[in-house]
Amino acid sequence: MASAQHDTAELSARLSEHMNGYLYTASLYTVTRANVADKLAEGPLTPMQLGESTGLNGPHLRRLMRYLATREVFREDAEGRFHLTPMAELLREGVPGSLRDSFLMMGEDLYWKPIAKLHETVRSGHTAFDDIFGAQFFPYLQSQPELASLFNRGAAGFSRLWAQSVADTYPFPVGSKVVDVGGGTGGLLRAVLAANPTVTGVLYDQESVIPEHQLDTPELEGRWSAQAGDFFQTVPQGADYYLLKSVLHDWSDEDCLRILKAVRSGMRKGSKLLVVDPVIPPGNEPDASKTIDVMMMVVHDGKERTQGEFTDILAKGGFKVARVLPTDSLMSIVEAEVA
Numbered sequence: 001m002a003s004a005q006h007d008t009a010e011l012s013a014r015l016s017e018h019m020n021g022y023l024y025t026a027s028l029y030t031v032t033r034a035n036v037a038d039k040l041a042e043g044p045l046t047p048m049q050l051g052e053s054t055g056l057n058g059p060h061l062r063r064l065m066r067y068l069a070t071r072e073v074f075r076e077d078a079e080g081r082f083h084l085t086p087m088a089e090l091l092r093e094g095v096p097g098s099l100r101d102s103f104l105m106m107g108e109d110l111y112w113k114p115i116a117k118l119h120e121t122v123r124s125g126h127t128a129f130d131d132i133f134g135a136q137f138f139p140y141l142q143s144q145p146e147l148a149s150l151f152n153r154g155a156a157g158f159s160r161l162w163a164q165s166v167a168d169t170y171p172f173p174v175g176s177k178v179v180d181v182g183g184g185t186g187g188l189l190r191a192v193l194a195a196n197p198t199v200t201g202v203l204y205d206q207e208s209v210i211p212e213h214q215l216d217t218p219e220l221e222g223r224w225s226a227q228a229g230d231f232f233q234t235v236p237q238g239a240d241y242y243l244l245k246s247v248l249h250d251w252s253d254e255d256c257l258r259i260l261k262a263v264r265s266g267m268r269k270g271s272k273l274l275v276v277d278p279v280i281p282p283g284n285e286p287d288a289s290k291t292i293d294v295m296m297m298v299v300h301d302g303k304e305r306t307q308g309e310f311t312d313i314l315a316k317g318g319f320k321v322a323r324v325l326p327t328d329s330l331m332s333i334v335e336a337e338v339a
């Protein structure tokens with residue numbers, strides 16, 4: 001009996017931590033927005049000093065930092081000064097692997113509001129986003145240029161985490177031509193072209209996104225172009241490879257079929273499609289794909305997919321899966337050919 005009581009107390013403490021999980025997200029957003037990590041890059045500071053330089057209330061900031069220090073984000077020393085940690089380093093602007101823009105994006109109402117209505121989404125089977133904002137995610141961003149720009153930078157932050165492993169994994173043949181469909185600001189295409197000096201590429205995305213691309217570097221000179229368009233209608237014609245990275249997961253099966261139809265009509269005989277997304281593993285083990293899947297449900301009406309679901313949706317779209325290549329990141333590469 002004593003041990004059952006002990007178990008309940010321990011389980012209840014652990015469960016209560018999860019109950020407050022959203023405070024963790026909000027705390028990370030708050031310190032990121034105030035550039036706290038950048039302020040600490042020069043050396044440790046007291047919460048009062050940090051408060052003065054960030055415009056935040058010092059005593060309140062201390063409580064936030066004490067909480068974050070329990071999660072390896074910042075560290076308090078015996079003098080009450082806070083230090084950067086390796087994890088907090090990634091909240092700085094412009095450092096390799098920086099997630100600053102991604103945190104700023106995820107802390108926006110764009111995400112908070114639908115997440116607060118997750119229960120509605122699960123009840124109705126439709127994303128709450130569309131009801132709250134009156135349009136689907138990407139069409140809505142078209143009417144919000146500042147948010148759209150924040151999204152592009154935030155998505156690029158995530159892309160930096162994964163692009164190199166994708167570029168290092170796939171053996172693009174010498175001289176091949178690649179179109180990155182819905183390629184965002186071009187992080188993946190840049191990594192692919194940098195890793196494969198004979199490959200050329202086209203970045204293809206919406207008109208509003210193309211001007212923010214990051215391809216204009218001396219290393220890639222003469223090997224890329226950028227083209228605006230709607231991937232539900234058409235894609236650049238006749239390339240050897242069509243990449244769809246973090247695209248299909250944004251959309252329902254129906255919408256994916258529209259995208260796949262447009263991509264197929266751009267392909268020539270022998271072209272290959274590379275879908276780059278997480279593949280949800282079976283079983284109960286934690287995997288980031290299972291978390292992101294819930295986000296896709298509530299914000300985009302999209303989903304992460306199992307290997308079977310990819311095989312199925314690609315077959316319905318007129319493709320057959322040739323192989324699935326895992327990478328050393330969250331992403332897998334599903335290689336498909338026209339069936």
Ligand SMILES: C[S@@+](CC[C@H](N)C(=O)[O-])C[C@H]1O[C@@H](n2cnc3c(N)ncnc32)[C@H](O)[C@@H]1O
Pocket residue numbers: 138155156159181182183184185187188204205206209229230231232244245246247250
């Ligand atoms: C989640 S982002 C992924 C960007 C990039 N592939 C990456 O991995 O970072 C989805 C991309 O799809 C683009 N997109 C959405 N609707 C589109 C459309 N109708 N036509 C072309 N691109 C579109 C967005 O602008 C955005 O860049």
